[in-house]
Amino acid sequence: MRLLGFTCLLMSQFLTAAVSAEPARPDMVIFLSDDHTWRDSSVYGSPDIPTPNMKRLADQGMTFENAFVASPSCAPSRAALLTGLYPAHNGAEPNHSRPRAELKKLPAYLQELGYEVVSFGKVGHYKQTPEYGFDIARHFRYHEDIAIPKAIEWLKERKSDRPLCLFVGTNWPHVPWPEEIGDIDPEQLQVPPNHVDTPVTRRWRAKYMAAIKKMDSELGQVYDVARQKLGDDVFFLHTSDHGAQWPFGKWNLYDEGIRTPLIVSWPGRIKQGVRSEAMVSWIDILPTLVEVAGGATPEQIDGRSFLPVLKGNTDTHREVIFTTHSGDGDNNVYPIRAARTLDGWKYIRNLHPEFRFTSHVTNVPDKNGYWNSWVQKAISSPQARLQVRRYLERPREELYQVTRDPFEQQNLIEDPAHVERLRKLRQQVDDWLAETGDQKAVFGRPQRIASSEKPNVIMVFIDDMGWSDLSCFKGTTVKTEKIDQLASEGIRFTNFYVNSPICSPSRVALTTGQYPQRWRINSYLAQRKKNRERGLAQWLNPKAPVLARELKHAGYATGHFGKWHMGGQRDVGEAPLINRYGFDRSLTNFEGLGPRVLPLKDAYDGQPPKKHDLGSANLGHGPIYWEDRSVVTAAFVKDALTFIDQAEATGQPFYLNLWPDDVHSPFFPPEVLRNSTDGSKRALYYAVLDAMDQQLGTLFDRIRNDEKLKNNTLILIASDNGPETGAGLATPLRGAKTWLYEGGVRSPLIVWGPGLLNPQAVNTTNNTSVLSALDLNRSLYTLTGTELPQGAELDGEDLATTLLGKAKQTRQAPLFWRRPPDRPGTKEEHNPDLAVRDGKWKLYMNYDQSGVQLYDLEQDVSEQNNCAVQHPKLVARLKQAIINWNSSLPKDAGDPTWRPKKKTAKTGAKQ
Ligand SMILES: [Ca+2]
Numbered sequence: 001m002r003l004l005g006f007t008c009l010l011m012s013q014f015l016t017a018a019v020s021a022e023p024a025r026p027d028m029v030i031f032l033s034d035d036h037t038w039r040d041s042s043v044y045g046s047p048d049i050p051t052p053n054m055k056r057l058a059d060q061g062m063t064f065e066n067a068f069v070a071s072p073s074c075a076p077s078r079a080a081l082l083t084g085l086y087p088a089h090n091g092a093e094p095n096h097s098r099p100r101a102e103l104k105k106l107p108a109y110l111q112e113l114g115y116e117v118v119s120f121g122k123v124g125h126y127k128q129t130p131e132y133g134f135d136i137a138r139h140f141r142y143h144e145d146i147a148i149p150k151a152i153e154w155l156k157e158r159k160s161d162r163p164l165c166l167f168v169g170t171n172w173p174h175v176p177w178p179e180e181i182g183d184i185d186p187e188q189l190q191v192p193p194n195h196v197d198t199p200v201t202r203r204w205r206a207k208y209m210a211a212i213k214k215m216d217s218e219l220g221q222v223y224d225v226a227r228q229k230l231g232d233d234v235f236f237l238h239t240s241d242h243g244a245q246w247p248f249g250k251w252n253l254y255d256e257g258i259r260t261p262l263i264v265s266w267p268g269r270i271k272q273g274v275r276s277e278a279m280v281s282w283i284d285i286l287p288t289l290v291e292v293a294g295g296a297t298p299e300q301i302d303g304r305s306f307l308p309v310l311k312g313n314t315d316t317h318r319e320v321i322f323t324t325h326s327g328d329g330d331n332n333v334y335p336i337r338a339a340r341t342l343d344g345w346k347y348i349r350n351l352h353p354e355f356r357f358t359s360h361v362t363n364v365p366d367k368n369g370y371w372n373s374w375v376q377k378a379i380s381s382p383q384a385r386l387q388v389r390r391y392l393e394r395p396r397e398e399l400y401q402v403t404r405d406p407f408e409q410q411n412l413i414e415d416p417a418h419v420e421r422l423r424k425l426r427q428q429v430d431d432w433l434a435e436t437g438d439q440k441a442v443f444g445r446p447q448r449i450a451s452s453e454k455p456n457v458i459m460v461f462i463d464d465m466g467w468s469d470l471s472c473f474k475g476t477t478v479k480t481e482k483i484d485q486l487a488s489e490g491i492r493f494t495n496f497y498v499n500s501p502i503c504s505p506s507r508v509a510l511t512t513g514q515y516p517q518r519w520r521i522n523s524y525l526a527q528r529k530k531n532r533e534r535g536l537a538q539w540l541n542p543k544a545p546v547l548a549r550e551l552k553h554a555g556y557a558t559g560h561f562g563k564w565h566m567g568g569q570r571d572v573g574e575a576p577l578i579n580r581y582g583f584d585r586s587l588t589n590f591e592g593l594g595p596r597v598l599p600l601k602d603a604y605d606g607q608p609p610k611k612h613d614l615g616s617a618n619l620g621h622g623p624i625y626w627e628d629r630s631v632v633t634a635a636f637v638k639d640a641l642t643f644i645d646q647a648e649a650t651g652q653p654f655y656l657n658l659w660p661d662d663v664h665s666p667f668f669p670p671e672v673l674r675n676s677t678d679g680s681k682r683a684l685y686y687a688v689l690d691a692m693d694q695q696l697g698t699l700f701d702r703i704r705n706d707e708k709l710k711n712n713t714l715i716l717i718a719s720d721n722g723p724e725t726g727a728g729l730a731t732p733l734r735g736a737k738t739w740l741y742e743g744g745v746r747s748p749l750i751v752w753g754p755g756l757l758n759p760q761a762v763n764t765t766n767n768t769s770v771l772s773a774l775d776l777n778r779s780l781y782t783l784t785g786t787e788l789p790q791g792a793e794l795d796g797e798d799l800a801t802t803l804l805g806k807a808k809q810t811r812q813a814p815l816f817w818r819r820p821p822d823r824p825g826t827k828e829e830h831n832p833d834l835a836v837r838d839g840k841w842k843l844y845m846n847y848d849q850s851g852v853q854l855y856d857l858e859q860d861v862s863e864q865n866n867c868a869v870q871h872p873k874l875v876a877r878l879k880q881a882i883i884n885w886n887s888s889l890p891k892d893a894g895d896p897t898w899r900p901k902k903k904t905a906k907t908g909a910k911q
């Protein structure tokens with residue numbers, strides 16, 4: 001009888017009566033994939049991405065055409081799944097955030113019904129998984145791919161006869177995608193129409209496919225063992241937490257971000273091989289599982305059980321799906337809300353269209369290598385440029401008819417034919433925002449879209465060039481024609497200073513706008529031990545204010561090309577990479593980390609070229625390539641030109657550091673110039689200066705020959721410190737590199753910008769304004785209309801109008817220097833410990849207040865006549881000013897009262 005009844009029911013309506021009559025409590029297996037776009041599977045129509053195991057499952061169950069996640073990034077999506085609540089309700093809004101602790105989570109609902117609820121792999125967001133209250137939670141860390149075999153092993157060996165709800169979460173096809181692509185042919189792949197088709201895109205697409213293959217294979221293994229071990233009455237559900245990490249996918253509310261595969265099989269209960277149009281959300285999965293387990297559908301949540309759809313009792317569920325995205329708080333700060341209707345319409349509201357849409361894709365290009373190829377193609381291809389700009393800049397609202405325009409390319413927001421539909425969708429979203437108490441919060445610090453009026457800035461910071469080496473600064477040995485040309489079209493400043501007579505601290509001052517001693521960088525950074533012994537930090541603290549970072553947030557493209565020397569040299573391989581300081585793109589030498597070009601020294605003497613990297617090649621964090629020392633500046637220029645082209649393609653103003661390691665030793669000029677020297681240090685130095693001038697000329701010509709760039713670009717040229725003794729010249733100034741005397745810290749400054757400077761000031765020399773690199777930094781905030789960094793007190797003063805030749809102001813506060821701790825001078829002559837310039841006066845003294853010297857620089861620029869005795873009051877005032885300044889800063893090993901910090905296990909290795 002029973003058997004007959006069973007057959008009858010099967011023939012009629014699929015066991016509905018039996019299920020509702022008594023709790024079935026079937027075993028349940030939920031297989032979650034990670035970052036898999038629904039479209040990228042043969043089950044959902046992909047012509048070139050076979051997913052045979054998804055297909056197998058689909059053949060045995062119900063495939064949902066209209067399944068959506070609540071939010072397109074891992075943590076909020078999974079939190080919505082495991083609470084049945086929208087992100088604004090459960091508190092997990094940006095990526096990496098958690099639902100509120102007091103909320104009831106999915107395991108608790110099922111445990112109450114007698115279930116053992118177990119999780120293997122990425123089910124919650126990695127280490128958050130155990131917080132959801134699973135009976136067992138294992139192997140949930142980042143790409144802990146062993147989770148799948150471990151889950152299978154565990155299930156095979158399970159002895160309990162409690163009903164089981166097993167979650168298995170693979171990390172595939174989440175990045176990093178596998179390098180091994182097997183027999184996938186990138187040439188044969190279909191590139192989606194909203195992507196940019198480049199060879200690199202195809203290679204990455206092949207890698208993504210290889211990752212999908214892994215996921216699909218794991219799905220098949222778990223499905224098979226579930227059926228073997230748990231029998232036919234197993235409820236098996238497969239879905240993905242959101243779309244893939246491609247532009248317009250993950251972190252987006254386009255269908256590629258929010259629409260998701262959902263396939264459910266339950267032999268004997270769900271018809272085989274059916275497809276459902278019913279619209280369901282990830283928040284509906286929790287109540288569905290509870291109902292399948294025989295429980296009453298929870299009422300206090302946003303989700304609603306779609307068991308009636310599974311049972312074939314209805315083919316509708318929701319009319320509209322609401323989705324939300326709040327960014328990842330870091331690379332993506334871009335809140336969006338959207339409604340997607342069953343009849344195929346999508347309304348998107350970008351809460352802050354003034355923000356630039358950035359993400360891991362744009363910000364971590366080495367891990368998403370195709371993005372650069374998109375931007376590169378956008379330089380010449382309008383189609384590529386359109387897609388790149390569409391990704392980066394979004395309108396306030398978007399409206400798409402997804403059924404006709406599946407890739408959401410035609411925004412119909414302005415189309416009068418849809419006014420009524422739009423009104424309704426806006427209202428629905430407003431109501432939903434109100435209902436969920438959505439605060440529309442911005443998580444993290446956004447990047448803004450800059451006005452196209454903003455000027456570009458190129459900061460050329462030459463290394464170890466003397467005060468009087470450029471022929472436009474009275475140099476007589478070589479003609480620096482390219483720099484001279486800029487000088488003749490711009491303004492020369494003869495009272496410009498750097499804030500240290502040596503590389504690293506001078507660079508820190510220009511970079512941060514603060515005295516470098518604040519950051520404990522008062523000499524060149526070298527080996528870890530050597531840094532520690534001199535009382536130096538190991539690298540510039542990334543918390544320091546950085547002009548480039550502020551410009552980046554204001555919408556600038558930022559690039560650093562050339563020597564860095566603020567961390568990441570010799571044996572200090574764990575220093576932050578240059579991009580941590582706010583640079584979008586960088587190429588450096590052996591004095592920094594990230595992409596770099598390392599020099600080969602060739603003396604053209606028949607010997608093979610020698611590598612010169614001081615250990616950099618061993619530090620990793622590349623890519624690294626080698627180049628002849630004589631053309632390293634040209635390599636920096638080449639990359640800078642690409643950066644400029646790309647900034648134009650992305651529609652951004654740019655800030656560019658071009659910091660050659662010319663004309664620092666060792667001196668290896670090109671062969672043709674070397675041959676015209678006598679081989680002496682000085683002659684080789686000038687040959688390098690000549691070559692550098694020509695190589696920089698390529699960059700200058702690019703700007704000058706482009707009308708738009710010419711009129712809206714500012715180029716500044718200075719040297720980071722005085723000349724190395726025996727190489728360049730500082731005549732008539734006293735001292736050289738490492739000395740606090742004028743020859744160590746006074747530098748040429750040239751400001752060029754035909755569209756920006758006062759035309760009357762062109763080809764003039766400003767001999768009166770006293771200013772420093774600190775003031776350049778501060779003035780560039782004004783010149784670019786950029787807000788000052790929050791909470792930072794800058795030491796520079798705003799002399800923007802002076803730099804543009806519209807005024808001749810001088811810095812108000814005195815300028816101070818402290819000598820590098822390891823540069824006390826020579827046997828014959830002591831390098832003064834401390835110095836101040838105030839007006840025309842410069843005063844020197846030692847830490848113990850001895851050795852006071854005072855010079856009147858207007859009368860005595862060569863600092864030959866110490867007039868301290870004649871000006872006791874002035875001396876007393878300036879001495880006190882130095883003492884006050886110096887005592888406000890951390891000491892270093894040059895100060896006799898400095899004591900090394902005790903080395904502890906925690907801090908010894910680091911700062
Ligand atoms: Ca994910």
Ligand SMILES: [Ca+2]
Nearest residue numbers: 463464503720
């Ligand atoms: Ca230098």
